[in-house]
Amino acid sequence: MTDKLKNIQQIQPPKGTRDFLPDAMILRRNVMETIRQCFALYGFSEIDSPVFEYFELLSRKCGEEIEKEIYTFHDKADRKLGLRFEFTSPLGRYYASNNAKLTKPFKRYVIGKVYRYENTQNGRYREFYQADVDIIGVYSMLAELELIDLAVFTLEKLGLNNYEIHLNNRKILDGIIEASGIPVNKKEAALRILDKLSKIGEDKVIKEFIDNDLTEENYKSFIDLVNYNNINNNNNKNNNVNNANNNINADFESSNILFLEYLKEKLKNSGKALEGINELVFIFENSSKFNLDKYLRFDPLLVRGLGYYTGPIFEIKSLDVNIGSFAAGGRYDNLIELYGARPEGACGLSFGVDRIIDIIQEKNPDYINNLPSPIKVFIAYLDSNEKLIDYSFNIAKLLRINNITCEINLNEKLNISKQLKYANSKKIPYTIVIGADELKENKIKLKDMKKAEEYFISLKDAIKILK
């Protein structure tokens, strides 16, 4: 290795990771702080846990696909470790490990970095933030309702309202799979293919079914079960299911439930499916009481990859930006006992913070423009004489004591013009200008940068304005 950097590659951050400039951090900080406050408003407690865990723990029941994406490494004692790729498995361990000290139901949140080794793309990073809320110790669907309510509340605070919350239930999927004659060991493969129906069309789905040792009959019976009966009978091959969803869109309030009632009839022989349907009916019925129903869509083709989900699953998708989903979650009643604790009902929801930020940046310039400046006042002085500087620093200290964020000029050589330019480029809304007159009168000159107005006043009055 030479001392010099051989090429630019070495000063770029590693693939899929990013540096954030001070300006970008203002938005990031605001979004995370907003999310944090919303979680706290719903009574969740913040926790933290390690960024890396034993690989065995992370990979336990997470699903094969995601296992390939885990960053793994061996420590110096040859322990196999991995970086967390989400927060649910670490939560399982955390809960089992600290069980005796936790009050139940355990409602916690965590905001932190997670890591996935996968190809990068827009909205897809190798290091990114998730904000994760979970409830452990509640079997009731009230937990799901609370999480959906929390999601809507939080997104509204973030200025987002053009999205859909897709809902499905693992139990229903299992029931449909069974009723379609699809072998249990082919379940995952079948669901993965069916998930693509609206993208690649019926012909290709059937082809992929056959390539995966499934049959056309499997497909047909699955679709027959999922087809909502007021679809018009056109042969538009891709869109049977989409049409069903469009019909739902036309009248969400009743259609989600109508669709479920229809499925209930079709799947009346599957106890498990009926259980799942009733769970969703409960969620849909109650969500209208809290004005949440306009966002909700029953989506019988929604499949979530993670292996531990056992009940309702949901995913929130932006209708503005083609970025995939920006939040997702579900119920995972079996996970806790995997880590040795007594079985508990559990469900959670994870926000993709970076994706949310991307959406705001692209679609919501107003939100960004309305963010308060992190620095309220810049203190400029006209002369580098000691008395003036002492007076200025004293004012800075008094502002800080009064909880007013301020920055003071540290470069004595800058003339006032340069100092104002600096304050302006940092979008600081107020400048205090100190000169001989101010010192003599024991006052300050407060300048409103936007209005371009100046007030020759006492510091006490200035503090009143700035607070």
Added chain:
RNA sequence: GUGGAUGUAGCUCAGCUGGUAGAGCCCCGGAUUGUGACUCCGGUGGUCGCAGGUUCAAAACCUGUCAUCCACCCCA
């Protein structure tokens, strides 16, 4: 992991069939020694992602590599 596109100044980009680089914005200085944004004038700044190769000559053509974006796969 597979396929495709792209990489030129701090940023956004131009640069023709090969003849050793340009604009706008930013930045710096000045017009303006108690006033920023607007205007005008001047200026700094580039191993053309990196490494090889072809050629008298490469930003351009070829190979490799790294990164970004797009489509798969999957997902926040």
